[in-house]
Amino acid sequence: MLAIFSYVGSLSFAIVLILTLYFGLLKIKLI
Known part of the structure; x- marks a missing residue:
């Protein structure tokens, strides 16, 4: 879950x- 959140965060960034x-x-x- 944390990996998915960090992936989405970096993608949006x-x-x-x-x-x-x-x-x-x-x-x-x-x-």
Whole structure:
């Protein structure tokens, strides 16, 4: 159970990190 929770946590963290980088690149392109 703990392994599944840590896996989901790391996965969601990676998704948030990718989205942050993606929107950061979009803002740079728009400026």
